[in-house]
Amino acid sequence: MRRPGIAAGFLALALVAHPARGEPLGCRREVAKQAAHYVQSVTKARERCADRVIVGLLPAGTECRNDSATALRISGAAEKASAGVVRACCGVDGRCGTPDDDPLAAVGWDIGSCPNLQNGACTNAMGGDADIPVCFTCVGSAAVDRLIALSFGPSGPAPAAPPLGACRRAIGKEAARFFIAKSKALRKCWDARLRGLHQNPCPDPGDGRAGPAIAAAAANTSAAICAACGGGDGRCGGGDDLTPASIGVAADCPAVQVPGGAACGGPIGDLAGLVACLGCVTEFEADCADRLAVPLVAGYPSECNPPSPTCQSGVTCASDGDCPDGYTCRDNGGDTRYCVGPPCATDAECSGAGICRQYCTFAGCSSRVCQCPGFGCSGPDEVCVDDGGLACRKLCTQDSDCTDPFGYVCVNPGFADGICIGSAPCE
Numbered sequence: 326m327r328r329p330g331i332a333a334g335f336l337a338l339a340l341v342a343h344p345a346r347g348e349p350l351g352c353r354r355e356v357a358k359q360a361a362h363y364v365q366s367v368t369k370a371r372e373r374c375a376d377r378v379i380v381g382l383l384p385a386g387t388e389c390r391n392d393s394a395t396a397l398r399i400s401g402a403a404e405k406a407s408a409g410v411v412r413a414c415c416g417v418d419g420r421c422g423t424p425d426d427d428p429l430a431a432v433g434w435d436i437g438s439c440p441n442l443q444n445g446a447c448t449n450a451m452g453g454d455a456d457i458p459v460c461f462t463c464v465g466s467a468a469v470d471r472l473i474a475l476s477f478g479p480s481g482p483a484p485a486a487p488p489l490g491a492c493r494r495a496i497g498k499e500a501a502r503f504f505i506a507k508s509k510a511l512r513k514c515w516d517a518r519l520r521g522l523h524q525n526p527c528p529d530p531g532d533g534r535a536g537p538a539i540a541a542a543a544a545n546t547s548a549a550i551c552a553a554c555g556g557g558d559g560r561c562g563g564g565d566d567l568t569p570a571s572i573g574v575a576a577d578c579p580a581v582q583v584p585g586g587a588a589c590g591g592p593i594g595d596l597a598g599l600v601a602c603l604g605c606v607t608e609f610e611a612d613c614a615d616r617l618a619v620p621l622v623a624g625y626p627s628e629c630n631p632p633s634p635t636c637q638s639g640v641t642c643a644s645d646g647d648c649p650d651g652y653t654c655r656d657n658g659g660d661t662r663y664c665v666g667p668p669c670a671t672d673a674e675c676s677g678a679g680i681c682r683q684y685c686t687f688a689g690c691s692s693r694v695c696q697c698p699g700f701g702c703s704g705p706d707e708v709c710v711d712d713g714g715l716a717c718r719k720l721c722t723q724d725s726d727c728t729d730p731f732g733y734v735c736v737n738p739g740f741a742d743g744i745c746i747g748s749a750p751c752e
Contacts, residue, residue, distance in 0.1 A: 349427035355413030359406040360618035361512035364465035366402035372501035375482035407458040414454040421455035433620035441630045444650045468610035478573040495553030499546040506542035507611040510535040566596040578602035580646030584626035636678040639699030649677020658687030659710035666695030701752040709751040716748035
């Protein structure tokens, strides 16, 4: 005869091993864990590839997203993340889409669709637990893409001799190191929250550890970049700092808002500005990737996916963040920047209140693309420039090129930058 005490003990063990489906703590914790591990793995893989380009171990111009070794590491990380979620969330049969799955509502993912990052492509429908890793791997990859693009500039990582090569390597390594350090600190903090060890938002006041750890990592990142790029004194702010232009980074910091924190954006004028921009954008990307994974205890911030801007006629841009989805902020060669989008045939194909017309710069005219209105001119040798007000200026090599209404006089005739003295309104 089985004794009641032993039977009760077995029952207690069973309840611990298989918690009630209404409180799927294991699933919640595993989602947060796998989301953090995935974004950390992708960051390491992308930074490692970029570093190998800079030191000459991979060909210049290598697109690291398409590099076979890097792609293999990233796909492996995605498979591991998905498998972890399936094990923790999809019941004893180990298959998602069956009745013993943890309900999406119980883990906080009954949100209809993936909430996206900066109006990107992460909008998959959330129909079951199998869709959770699809969402967080998409957002995580997008966050890393943007950080890598900022760290290495529009042209990507490029080989260079010291001190420039050492500076570029330091920027990539330290930005990645800070991103990973913040991701780890936040994941530990939220895991403690999920386990009921505290009830605070992370990182501050959080578990009492995350905030100081992140601050220390940020300080170390700044110091390391300044040491590598700050000239002989190894400090930012001296006259011998490498300039952002020589390093090859973008001219403008992405216009994003750290959830509940600072606004990034504006021109990157010097090394100190670059370090500040890297810190700000890294905070943004890490916070958004992190908060996505813990929806029951921290909602996804609106700053992570704000409404896409729309074109305003004749309004210039400072960065891509000022432009509608799919558009970039471009300089037409006359120090006039406006939003330009994808190729098109008609206005109906242009989102964001854009129009379809030929794109002309000081280098000439290309095919028709979507662009914000107010920057067009009627002739193929005319460019809209802002020289105290938007106006179409006609390019010229001699006075006879300057017909009415362009003033009949060519300034700098015979040179590539010759321009007629008169003007016409931009359209």
